[in-house]
Amino acid sequence: MQAIKPEHVTRTRILDAAEALFMQHGFEGTSMRQLTSRAGVNLAAVNYHFGSKDALIQAVFRRRLDPMNTARIAELAKLEASGSLSPETIIRAFVGPSLRLVEDAKGGGRNFTRLLGRTYTEPSKTLRALIGQMYAPTMERYKTALERALPQIPKDELVWRMHFMFGTLAYTLAATDTVQLIAGCKPEDRYDAQLLEERLTAFLLAGLLAPLKTSMRKAA
Amino acid sequence: MQAIKPEHVTRTRILDAAEALFMQHGFEGTSMRQLTSRAGVNLAAVNYHFGSKDALIQAVFRRRLDPMNTARIAELAKLEASGSLSPETIIRAFVGPSLRLVEDAKGGGRNFTRLLGRTYTEPSKTLRALIGQMYAPTMERYKTALERALPQIPKDELVWRMHFMFGTLAYTLAATDTVQLIAGCKPEDRYDAQLLEERLTAFLLAGLLAPLKTSMRKAA
DNA sequence: GTCTATAAATTGATAGAC
Protein backbone atom coordinates (compact mmCIF):
# COMPACT_ATOMS: atom_id res chain seq x y z
CA MET A 1 0.00 0.00 0.00
CA GLN A 2 1.25 3.42 -1.00
CA ALA A 3 1.99 5.81 1.85
CA ILE A 4 0.84 9.42 1.84
CA LYS A 5 2.97 11.26 -0.64
CA PRO A 6 5.22 13.49 1.43
CA GLU A 7 5.47 16.10 -1.29
CA HIS A 8 1.78 16.87 -0.89
CA VAL A 9 1.37 16.92 2.84
CA THR A 10 3.05 20.29 3.29
CA ARG A 11 1.03 21.77 0.46
CA THR A 12 -2.17 20.56 2.07
CA ARG A 13 -1.22 21.81 5.48
CA ILE A 14 -0.58 25.23 4.00
CA LEU A 15 -3.87 25.26 2.10
CA ASP A 16 -5.81 24.29 5.21
CA ALA A 17 -4.18 26.95 7.32
CA ALA A 18 -4.65 29.56 4.61
CA GLU A 19 -8.33 28.73 4.28
CA ALA A 20 -8.92 29.19 7.98
CA LEU A 21 -6.86 32.34 8.36
CA PHE A 22 -8.05 34.06 5.19
CA MET A 23 -11.57 33.49 6.42
CA GLN A 24 -10.79 34.96 9.79
CA HIS A 25 -8.56 37.91 8.87
CA GLY A 26 -8.86 38.42 5.15
CA PHE A 27 -6.11 38.10 2.61
CA GLU A 28 -4.23 41.24 3.36
CA GLY A 29 -4.81 40.76 7.04
CA THR A 30 -3.10 37.39 7.11
CA SER A 31 0.67 37.41 7.21
CA MET A 32 2.87 34.64 5.91
CA ARG A 33 4.24 34.24 9.38
CA GLN A 34 0.86 33.57 10.95
CA LEU A 35 0.09 31.23 8.13
CA THR A 36 3.22 29.12 8.14
CA SER A 37 3.25 29.06 11.91
CA ARG A 38 -0.27 27.68 12.03
CA ALA A 39 0.48 25.17 9.31
CA GLY A 40 3.55 24.05 11.20
CA VAL A 41 5.81 24.60 8.24
CA ASN A 42 8.71 26.84 7.55
CA LEU A 43 8.25 30.44 6.52
CA ALA A 44 9.88 29.81 3.18
CA ALA A 45 7.60 26.89 2.33
CA VAL A 46 4.83 29.00 0.83
CA ASN A 47 7.10 30.62 -1.66
CA TYR A 48 8.66 27.28 -2.48
CA HIS A 49 5.38 25.47 -3.07
CA PHE A 50 3.20 28.20 -4.50
CA GLY A 51 5.53 30.95 -5.64
CA SER A 52 3.87 33.86 -3.88
CA LYS A 53 1.07 34.82 -1.57
CA ASP A 54 -1.17 35.70 -4.51
CA ALA A 55 -0.63 32.32 -6.11
CA LEU A 56 -1.49 30.69 -2.81
CA ILE A 57 -4.78 32.57 -2.66
CA GLN A 58 -5.68 31.30 -6.10
CA ALA A 59 -4.79 27.74 -5.13
CA VAL A 60 -7.04 27.95 -2.08
CA PHE A 61 -9.99 28.74 -4.32
CA ARG A 62 -9.18 26.23 -7.01
CA ARG A 63 -9.03 23.36 -4.57
CA ARG A 64 -12.68 23.72 -3.58
CA LEU A 65 -14.29 25.64 -6.41
CA ASP A 66 -13.34 23.35 -9.26
CA PRO A 67 -14.86 20.20 -7.69
CA MET A 68 -17.94 22.13 -6.58
CA ASN A 69 -18.66 23.48 -10.03
CA THR A 70 -17.89 20.13 -11.59
CA ALA A 71 -20.51 18.62 -9.30
CA ARG A 72 -22.98 21.30 -10.28
CA ILE A 73 -22.55 20.58 -13.95
CA ALA A 74 -22.71 16.84 -13.37
CA GLU A 75 -26.00 17.13 -11.52
CA LEU A 76 -27.44 19.28 -14.25
CA ALA A 77 -26.31 16.80 -16.87
CA LYS A 78 -27.97 14.00 -14.92
CA LEU A 79 -31.21 15.97 -14.87
CA GLU A 80 -31.02 16.61 -18.58
CA ALA A 81 -30.42 12.93 -19.23
CA SER A 82 -33.40 11.87 -17.15
CA GLY A 83 -35.60 14.52 -18.69
CA SER A 84 -36.69 15.89 -15.33
CA LEU A 85 -35.68 19.52 -15.77
CA SER A 86 -37.98 21.64 -13.65
CA PRO A 87 -37.14 24.99 -12.03
CA GLU A 88 -37.04 23.27 -8.67
CA THR A 89 -34.69 20.47 -9.67
CA ILE A 90 -32.40 23.00 -11.32
CA ILE A 91 -32.26 25.06 -8.16
CA ARG A 92 -31.48 21.98 -6.10
CA ALA A 93 -28.74 20.96 -8.48
CA PHE A 94 -27.20 24.40 -8.15
CA VAL A 95 -27.59 24.83 -4.42
CA GLY A 96 -26.83 21.28 -3.33
CA PRO A 97 -23.08 21.09 -3.99
CA SER A 98 -22.39 24.28 -2.08
CA LEU A 99 -24.53 23.26 0.88
CA ARG A 100 -22.77 19.92 0.99
CA LEU A 101 -19.55 21.88 1.31
CA VAL A 102 -20.96 23.54 4.42
CA GLU A 103 -21.70 20.16 5.94
CA ASP A 104 -18.13 19.03 5.39
CA ALA A 105 -17.07 20.63 8.64
CA LYS A 106 -14.12 18.48 9.49
CA GLY A 107 -12.83 18.68 5.94
CA GLY A 108 -12.65 22.43 6.30
CA GLY A 109 -15.45 23.08 3.84
CA ARG A 110 -17.23 25.25 6.35
CA ASN A 111 -14.28 27.58 6.50
CA PHE A 112 -14.21 27.77 2.78
CA THR A 113 -17.84 28.65 2.27
CA ARG A 114 -17.49 31.57 4.61
CA LEU A 115 -14.40 32.65 2.77
CA LEU A 116 -16.18 32.25 -0.53
CA GLY A 117 -18.96 34.58 0.48
CA ARG A 118 -16.45 37.36 0.88
CA THR A 119 -14.91 37.06 -2.50
CA TYR A 120 -17.73 38.60 -4.46
CA THR A 121 -17.15 41.93 -2.83
CA GLU A 122 -13.83 41.99 -1.13
CA PRO A 123 -10.92 40.98 -3.17
CA SER A 124 -8.81 42.60 -5.74
CA LYS A 125 -10.20 42.97 -9.21
CA THR A 126 -7.82 40.32 -10.47
CA LEU A 127 -8.96 37.73 -7.95
CA ARG A 128 -12.60 38.52 -8.63
CA ALA A 129 -11.95 38.07 -12.32
CA LEU A 130 -10.21 34.77 -11.67
CA ILE A 131 -13.08 33.47 -9.61
CA GLY A 132 -15.44 34.67 -12.30
CA GLN A 133 -13.56 32.48 -14.75
CA MET A 134 -13.90 29.48 -12.47
CA TYR A 135 -17.65 30.02 -12.35
CA ALA A 136 -18.24 30.97 -15.97
CA PRO A 137 -18.95 27.56 -17.53
CA THR A 138 -21.31 26.62 -14.72
CA MET A 139 -23.21 29.87 -14.90
CA GLU A 140 -23.58 29.57 -18.64
CA ARG A 141 -25.06 26.08 -18.35
CA TYR A 142 -27.48 27.05 -15.62
CA LYS A 143 -28.52 30.19 -17.39
CA THR A 144 -29.46 28.20 -20.44
CA ALA A 145 -31.28 25.58 -18.38
CA LEU A 146 -33.29 28.17 -16.48
CA GLU A 147 -34.18 30.06 -19.62
CA ARG A 148 -35.71 26.87 -20.97
CA ALA A 149 -37.44 25.94 -17.75
CA LEU A 150 -38.85 29.45 -17.29
CA PRO A 151 -39.79 30.62 -20.78
CA GLN A 152 -42.35 33.03 -19.40
CA ILE A 153 -39.67 35.16 -17.71
CA PRO A 154 -37.96 37.71 -19.98
CA LYS A 155 -34.27 36.98 -20.29
CA ASP A 156 -33.02 40.20 -18.80
CA GLU A 157 -35.36 39.79 -15.87
CA LEU A 158 -34.11 36.25 -15.39
CA VAL A 159 -30.52 37.49 -15.28
CA TRP A 160 -31.43 39.63 -12.31
CA ARG A 161 -33.32 36.86 -10.61
CA MET A 162 -30.32 34.58 -10.99
CA HIS A 163 -28.27 37.37 -9.52
CA PHE A 164 -30.59 37.51 -6.53
CA MET A 165 -30.46 33.75 -6.21
CA PHE A 166 -26.70 33.81 -6.27
CA GLY A 167 -26.66 36.51 -3.64
CA THR A 168 -29.01 34.70 -1.32
CA LEU A 169 -26.89 31.59 -1.54
CA ALA A 170 -23.63 33.46 -1.10
CA TYR A 171 -24.90 35.24 1.96
CA THR A 172 -26.35 32.08 3.45
CA LEU A 173 -23.07 30.26 3.05
CA ALA A 174 -21.02 33.11 4.36
CA ALA A 175 -23.00 34.44 7.25
CA THR A 176 -24.91 31.57 8.76
CA ASP A 177 -24.31 32.94 12.21
CA THR A 178 -25.88 36.24 11.28
CA VAL A 179 -29.35 34.80 11.64
CA GLN A 180 -28.68 35.87 15.17
CA LEU A 181 -28.88 39.41 13.90
CA ILE A 182 -32.56 38.95 13.22
CA ALA A 183 -33.82 36.78 16.03
CA GLY A 184 -32.75 35.34 19.31
CA CYS A 185 -31.67 32.30 17.34
CA LYS A 186 -28.58 30.58 18.59
CA PRO A 187 -26.06 30.22 15.78
CA GLU A 188 -25.29 26.54 16.34
CA ASP A 189 -28.87 25.61 17.01
CA ARG A 190 -28.23 22.08 15.75
CA TYR A 191 -27.71 23.24 12.21
CA ASP A 192 -30.02 21.11 10.08
CA ALA A 193 -28.63 20.88 6.57
CA GLN A 194 -31.65 19.16 5.08
CA LEU A 195 -34.08 21.68 6.49
CA LEU A 196 -31.93 24.58 5.33
CA GLU A 197 -31.94 23.19 1.82
CA GLU A 198 -35.72 22.96 1.89
CA ARG A 199 -36.09 26.49 3.15
CA LEU A 200 -33.63 27.92 0.71
CA THR A 201 -35.11 26.06 -2.24
CA ALA A 202 -38.64 27.16 -1.41
CA PHE A 203 -37.55 30.79 -1.13
CA LEU A 204 -35.52 30.79 -4.32
CA LEU A 205 -38.10 28.91 -6.34
CA ALA A 206 -40.80 31.37 -5.37
CA GLY A 207 -38.49 34.27 -6.18
CA LEU A 208 -37.63 32.93 -9.62
CA LEU A 209 -41.32 32.34 -10.34
CA ALA A 210 -42.44 35.73 -9.04
CA PRO A 211 -45.23 37.35 -11.04
CA LEU A 212 -44.12 39.95 -13.55
CA LYS A 213 -45.00 43.58 -13.19
CA THR A 214 -45.60 45.55 -16.33
CA SER A 215 -42.43 47.58 -15.72
CA MET A 216 -40.35 44.43 -16.12
CA ARG A 217 -41.78 43.52 -19.44
CA LYS A 218 -39.47 45.47 -21.72
CA ALA A 219 -37.94 43.05 -24.19
CA ALA A 220 -34.23 42.22 -24.18
CA MET B 1 -23.87 83.35 7.10
CA GLN B 2 -21.76 80.82 8.91
CA ALA B 3 -18.82 79.42 6.96
CA ILE B 4 -18.05 75.72 6.83
CA LYS B 5 -16.69 74.74 10.17
CA PRO B 6 -13.01 74.07 9.67
CA GLU B 7 -12.88 71.53 12.47
CA HIS B 8 -15.18 69.26 10.52
CA VAL B 9 -13.77 69.46 7.05
CA THR B 10 -10.73 67.35 7.85
CA ARG B 11 -12.90 64.78 9.59
CA THR B 12 -15.14 64.55 6.54
CA ARG B 13 -12.26 64.30 4.12
CA ILE B 14 -10.88 61.43 6.15
CA LEU B 15 -14.22 59.64 6.31
CA ASP B 16 -14.69 59.97 2.56
CA ALA B 17 -11.24 58.66 1.78
CA ALA B 18 -11.63 55.83 4.26
CA GLU B 19 -14.93 54.79 2.76
CA ALA B 20 -13.45 54.55 -0.70
CA LEU B 21 -10.26 52.81 0.32
CA PHE B 22 -11.84 50.36 2.75
CA MET B 23 -14.15 49.35 -0.04
CA GLN B 24 -11.29 48.83 -2.43
CA HIS B 25 -8.67 47.20 -0.21
CA GLY B 26 -10.42 46.14 2.96
CA PHE B 27 -9.71 47.41 6.43
CA GLU B 28 -6.48 45.62 7.06
CA GLY B 29 -5.43 46.24 3.50
CA THR B 30 -5.71 50.00 3.82
CA SER B 31 -2.82 51.81 5.44
CA MET B 32 -3.02 55.12 7.21
CA ARG B 33 -0.58 56.48 4.70
CA GLN B 34 -2.75 55.67 1.71
CA LEU B 35 -5.70 57.02 3.59
CA THR B 36 -4.32 60.35 4.73
CA SER B 37 -2.58 60.85 1.44
CA ARG B 38 -5.84 60.42 -0.47
CA ALA B 39 -7.68 62.65 1.96
CA GLY B 40 -5.03 65.29 1.56
CA VAL B 41 -4.46 65.51 5.29
CA ASN B 42 -1.52 64.82 7.48
CA LEU B 43 -0.63 61.33 8.59
CA ALA B 44 -1.22 62.21 12.21
CA ALA B 45 -4.70 63.60 11.58
CA VAL B 46 -6.51 60.28 11.87
CA ASN B 47 -5.17 59.59 15.30
CA TYR B 48 -5.93 63.13 16.35
CA HIS B 49 -9.54 63.13 15.14
CA PHE B 50 -10.57 59.53 15.73
CA GLY B 51 -8.07 58.09 18.15
CA SER B 52 -7.15 54.99 16.18
CA LYS B 53 -7.76 53.14 12.98
CA ASP B 54 -10.41 50.97 14.64
CA ALA B 55 -12.33 53.97 15.89
CA LEU B 56 -12.21 55.41 12.39
CA ILE B 57 -13.74 52.24 10.99
CA GLN B 58 -16.60 52.53 13.43
CA ALA B 59 -17.13 56.17 12.55
CA VAL B 60 -17.30 55.31 8.86
CA PHE B 61 -20.19 52.96 9.54
CA ARG B 62 -22.01 55.19 11.96
CA ARG B 63 -22.10 58.08 9.52
CA ARG B 64 -24.21 56.17 7.01
CA LEU B 65 -25.84 53.38 8.95
CA ASP B 66 -27.53 55.48 11.60
CA PRO B 67 -29.40 57.71 9.13
CA MET B 68 -30.29 54.72 6.96
CA ASN B 69 -31.81 52.77 9.80
CA THR B 70 -33.54 55.87 11.11
CA ALA B 71 -35.12 56.26 7.69
CA ARG B 72 -36.20 52.63 7.72
CA ILE B 73 -37.91 53.00 11.04
CA ALA B 74 -39.50 56.27 9.97
CA GLU B 75 -40.95 54.70 6.85
CA LEU B 76 -42.31 51.81 8.85
CA ALA B 77 -43.87 54.17 11.35
CA LYS B 78 -45.49 56.08 8.51
CA LEU B 79 -46.98 52.85 7.20
CA GLU B 80 -48.28 51.91 10.61
CA ALA B 81 -49.87 55.33 11.02
CA SER B 82 -51.64 55.12 7.66
CA GLY B 83 -52.75 51.55 8.33
CA SER B 84 -51.34 50.28 5.05
CA LEU B 85 -49.09 47.54 6.35
CA SER B 86 -48.81 44.88 3.68
CA PRO B 87 -45.87 42.57 3.07
CA GLU B 88 -45.02 44.53 -0.04
CA THR B 89 -45.06 47.94 1.58
CA ILE B 90 -42.91 46.60 4.41
CA ILE B 91 -40.37 45.27 1.97
CA ARG B 92 -40.27 48.58 0.16
CA ALA B 93 -39.79 50.45 3.40
CA PHE B 94 -36.88 48.21 4.26
CA VAL B 95 -35.23 48.12 0.87
CA GLY B 96 -35.81 51.72 -0.16
CA PRO B 97 -33.40 53.54 2.15
CA SER B 98 -30.49 51.32 1.19
CA LEU B 99 -31.19 51.59 -2.52
CA ARG B 100 -31.38 55.33 -2.20
CA LEU B 101 -27.92 55.18 -0.73
CA VAL B 102 -26.74 53.45 -3.90
CA GLU B 103 -28.15 56.24 -5.99
CA ASP B 104 -26.27 58.84 -3.98
CA ALA B 105 -23.21 58.31 -6.14
CA LYS B 106 -21.58 61.70 -5.75
CA GLY B 107 -22.18 61.69 -2.02
CA GLY B 108 -20.15 58.51 -1.78
CA GLY B 109 -23.11 56.35 -0.88
CA ARG B 110 -22.23 53.92 -3.65
CA ASN B 111 -18.88 53.27 -2.07
CA PHE B 112 -20.49 52.70 1.23
CA THR B 113 -23.05 50.16 0.08
CA ARG B 114 -20.32 48.06 -1.44
CA LEU B 115 -18.38 48.34 1.76
CA LEU B 116 -21.45 47.45 3.76
CA GLY B 117 -21.98 44.22 1.88
CA ARG B 118 -18.61 43.02 3.05
CA THR B 119 -19.15 43.61 6.71
CA TYR B 120 -21.43 40.66 7.33
CA THR B 121 -18.65 38.25 6.61
CA GLU B 122 -15.36 40.00 6.66
CA PRO B 123 -14.64 41.98 9.70
CA SER B 124 -13.51 41.18 13.13
CA LYS B 125 -16.01 39.78 15.55
CA THR B 126 -16.05 43.09 17.43
CA LEU B 127 -16.93 45.11 14.36
CA ARG B 128 -19.61 42.65 13.36
CA ALA B 129 -21.06 42.90 16.84
CA LEU B 130 -20.98 46.67 16.65
CA ILE B 131 -22.77 46.72 13.33
CA GLY B 132 -25.24 44.23 14.73
CA GLN B 133 -26.02 46.72 17.47
CA MET B 134 -26.60 49.46 14.92
CA TYR B 135 -29.09 47.23 13.13
CA ALA B 136 -30.79 45.67 16.14
CA PRO B 137 -33.64 48.14 16.74
CA THR B 138 -34.52 48.21 13.05
CA MET B 139 -34.52 44.44 12.74
CA GLU B 140 -36.68 44.07 15.79
CA ARG B 141 -39.27 46.45 14.40
CA TYR B 142 -39.36 44.82 11.00
CA LYS B 143 -39.50 41.35 12.45
CA THR B 144 -42.58 42.28 14.42
CA ALA B 145 -44.18 43.98 11.45
CA LEU B 146 -43.59 41.02 9.16
CA GLU B 147 -44.87 38.54 11.72
CA ARG B 148 -48.12 40.47 11.79
CA ALA B 149 -48.34 40.87 8.05
CA LEU B 150 -47.54 37.20 7.43
CA PRO B 151 -49.35 35.30 10.18
CA GLN B 152 -49.49 32.15 8.08
CA ILE B 153 -45.68 31.77 8.12
CA PRO B 154 -44.28 30.04 11.23
CA LYS B 155 -42.00 32.36 13.15
CA ASP B 156 -38.86 30.29 12.81
CA GLU B 157 -39.45 29.95 9.09
CA LEU B 158 -39.93 33.68 8.83
CA VAL B 159 -36.62 34.30 10.56
CA TRP B 160 -34.89 32.38 7.81
CA ARG B 161 -36.81 34.13 5.09
CA MET B 162 -35.80 37.48 6.56
CA HIS B 163 -32.27 36.19 6.58
CA PHE B 164 -32.55 35.35 2.90
CA MET B 165 -34.05 38.75 2.21
CA PHE B 166 -31.26 40.45 4.04
CA GLY B 167 -28.72 38.43 2.08
CA THR B 168 -30.23 39.21 -1.27
CA LEU B 169 -30.19 42.89 -0.48
CA ALA B 170 -26.66 42.84 0.90
CA TYR B 171 -25.36 41.07 -2.14
CA THR B 172 -27.23 43.33 -4.51
CA LEU B 173 -25.82 46.41 -2.86
CA ALA B 174 -22.33 45.06 -2.67
CA ALA B 175 -21.81 43.31 -5.94
CA THR B 176 -23.89 45.09 -8.52
CA ASP B 177 -21.17 44.57 -11.07
CA THR B 178 -21.26 40.83 -10.57
CA VAL B 179 -24.36 40.55 -12.72
CA GLN B 180 -21.68 40.38 -15.31
CA LEU B 181 -20.78 37.01 -13.87
CA ILE B 182 -24.08 35.64 -15.07
CA ALA B 183 -24.73 37.34 -18.36
CA GLY B 184 -22.98 39.48 -20.88
CA CYS B 185 -24.52 42.41 -19.06
CA LYS B 186 -22.42 45.51 -18.94
CA PRO B 187 -21.98 46.65 -15.34
CA GLU B 188 -22.88 50.28 -15.91
CA ASP B 189 -25.72 49.51 -18.29
CA ARG B 190 -27.48 52.73 -17.35
CA TYR B 191 -28.23 51.55 -13.86
CA ASP B 192 -31.94 52.06 -13.35
CA ALA B 193 -32.70 52.48 -9.67
CA GLN B 194 -36.47 52.38 -10.02
CA LEU B 195 -36.42 49.21 -12.10
CA LEU B 196 -34.03 47.52 -9.70
CA GLU B 197 -36.32 48.30 -6.82
CA GLU B 198 -39.23 46.74 -8.69
CA ARG B 199 -37.27 43.63 -9.53
CA LEU B 200 -35.91 43.23 -6.06
CA THR B 201 -39.26 43.79 -4.41
CA ALA B 202 -41.00 41.28 -6.64
CA PHE B 203 -38.36 38.65 -5.94
CA LEU B 204 -38.33 39.19 -2.20
CA LEU B 205 -42.09 39.39 -1.87
CA ALA B 206 -42.51 36.09 -3.67
CA GLY B 207 -39.81 34.52 -1.52
CA LEU B 208 -41.40 35.68 1.71
CA LEU B 209 -44.77 34.38 0.55
CA ALA B 210 -43.43 31.05 -0.69
CA PRO B 211 -45.72 28.07 -0.06
CA LEU B 212 -44.84 26.00 2.99
CA LYS B 213 -43.62 22.46 2.72
CA THR B 214 -44.65 20.07 5.43
CA SER B 215 -41.06 19.85 6.66
CA MET B 216 -41.16 23.53 7.59
CA ARG B 217 -44.22 23.23 9.71
CA LYS B 218 -42.68 22.33 13.05
CA ALA B 219 -43.87 24.83 15.64
CA ALA B 220 -41.54 27.37 17.20
C1' DG C 1 -4.94 71.59 15.00
C1' DT C 2 -1.33 70.60 11.88
C1' DC C 3 3.10 69.42 10.89
C1' DT C 4 7.92 66.71 10.68
C1' DA C 5 10.53 63.18 12.28
C1' DT C 6 11.05 58.94 13.95
C1' DA C 7 10.38 55.00 16.90
C1' DA C 8 9.33 50.04 17.08
C1' DA C 9 7.44 46.38 14.98
C1' DT C 10 5.93 43.67 11.01
C1' DT C 11 5.62 42.73 6.29
C1' DG C 12 6.56 39.63 1.68
C1' DA C 13 10.23 37.71 -0.33
C1' DT C 14 14.82 35.63 -1.20
C1' DA C 15 19.69 33.83 -0.84
C1' DG C 16 22.29 30.13 0.34
C1' DA C 17 23.60 26.35 3.68
C1' DC C 18 22.19 21.72 4.49
Add this chain to the structure above:
DNA sequence: GTCTATCAATTTATAGAC
Protein backbone atom coordinates in the same frame (compact mmCIF):
# COMPACT_ATOMS: atom_id res chain seq x y z
C1' DG D 1 12.52 20.18 0.31
C1' DT D 2 13.54 22.44 4.48
C1' DC D 3 16.01 25.46 7.12
C1' DT D 4 18.21 30.12 9.06
C1' DA D 5 19.26 34.66 8.33
C1' DT D 6 18.30 38.75 6.42
C1' DC D 7 16.89 42.52 3.09
C1' DA D 8 14.18 46.34 1.84
C1' DA D 9 9.90 48.21 2.37
C1' DT D 10 5.92 49.31 4.94
C1' DT D 11 3.17 49.39 8.96
C1' DT D 12 0.73 51.90 13.23
C1' DA D 13 1.51 55.16 16.39
C1' DT D 14 3.59 58.97 18.94
C1' DA D 15 6.65 62.82 20.53
C1' DG D 16 7.43 67.46 20.13
C1' DA D 17 8.05 71.81 17.24
C1' DC D 18 5.12 75.29 15.36
